[in-house]
Amino acid sequence: MSGICEGRVAVVTGAGRGLGRAHALAFAAEGARVVVNDLGVGLDGTPDADSPAARVAEEIRAAGGTAVAHGGDIATTEGAASLIRTALETYGRLDTLVNNAGFLRDRMLVNLAEEEWDAVVRVHLKGHFLPLKHAAAHWRTEAKAGRTPTARIVNTSSGAGLLGAVGQGNYSAAKAAIVALTLVAAAELARYGVQVNAIAPAARTRMTEQAFADTMAAPESGFDAMAPENVSPLVVWLGSGASTGVTGRVFETEAGRITVMEGWRRGPTEDKGARRTPEEAGETARKLLGEAETPLPVYGG
Template sequence: MRTVIVTGAGQGLGRAHALAFAATGHRVVLNDLDPARLDAVAAECPQALAIPGDIADWGFAASLVERAVADTGRLDALVNNAGLVRDRMLTNVSEAEWDDVVRVNLKGHFAPLRHAAAYWKAQAKAGTPVAARIVNTTSGAGLLGSVGQVNYSAAKAGVAALTQVAAAELARYGITVNAIAPSARTAMTESVFASTMAAPEQGFDAMAPDNVSPLVVWLASEEAGFVTGRVFEVSGGSVSVADGWQHGPAADAGRRWDPAELGPVVRDLLARAPQPAAVYGA
């Protein structure tokens, strides 16, 4: 029986992930800042362990991994889901709003990832076979940007880059690292999707968080060992692979450029490059 940590498990996507893992026979270790909310979800999950605390706190993140291993005897997957928003237009964002969003969404991913990876690396070096999985949560805002969410977009873009670097560094130890960019109705997005109704022709609520969880459960499985360093967009019944930054058209003078000659060069490069997808809300 595989053991998985799910952060931000008290509501929304985290709750949906927890229930999906429990339904497929996993031991679930649930984390959220709100103990009451977390206990309510744990009550719905057989063999669940609820550990409330601040996932962006370095010491707590280490203790979460340690306790998961101590109480269940193993750790096989980490689902980084915890996040928050403090939406403002760029010139209205306060320092606290920037720091809070970056801390929870980015450091709150890195801290548990770092401690879980260290545990699995030690196992691999000791000769124990490792089939570990990390699933991060980025966002369309992190992939394309979103007007009014400069702090959230920057943090979630950081999560996407973190995913790629971690995948490259950890593959040798049997650890895969992927990310999802979900679209669902949650406490963070309820104002956006409040008027969204289930599509009758589809027979299900396309914005329900439960639609995202099957991909997360699969990415955390042993079967998914051939996939790493990728970002998947998921919404309703749709799953797609996000295509990130690529090397584009280039011009090489074979010497240092003169600023005065770069105008036509840049115009030519832009004419030959594909148009970037638009920023959300632009």
């Protein structure tokens, strides 16, 4: 196989199903050797007897590609470290990390248990941080040894993280934090040859099948707009050497659409040059809000 990732080694977390599986297959189709990570749990994070990582790795090999499965928990230090070691010990290098693993425990905030908050934040946010940390440590060592890599990290946020989603306070908070983590990592790791970007995808997966229930039927047009495979081309490009110069960005992507998201930036402002009274502060705030753009609505609001 040959393509824009020829010779590269890509690690994809949560790659046993859905978006992760589509990403792993797409990287392999473009010539990458792939480490397929999946803990093999159910939608709510409980143990699952299935071993999807091995299945996807075999699927890649059957198509003529190169892949190895990794079943560790990447939200633990040892699991994340062993993930990076697997790439280095199996293929001798690491070029791309795609952080994708996650699950849902949806509740309205007043019904959301502390353990449900912790579980979702752990797997999404900590599950991004730890693989990123161990991959970055390797690339820093390479750079300091004079072997500056062409390294790429692609993180997975969500529209819920950008706009919020009713019933998903834990998930929305974790996905918003991933955007901030992406911006910090892009700034800190640039000196080591590492580019870091994030996507906010929309596709039909186990996590979204209820939201997209009305699009589950096969489309008459032949183009399945909600297929996870529609998201993967952008991920592969961001994970390749072809994306040189693109870092610290967030892309919303679904079906055939790609949008560069423009995050927090200063809008209307007024400086009195002195302290305001609460009444003056309120008057100024209302005046500025009248000049500002109306925020996009929260999903489900």
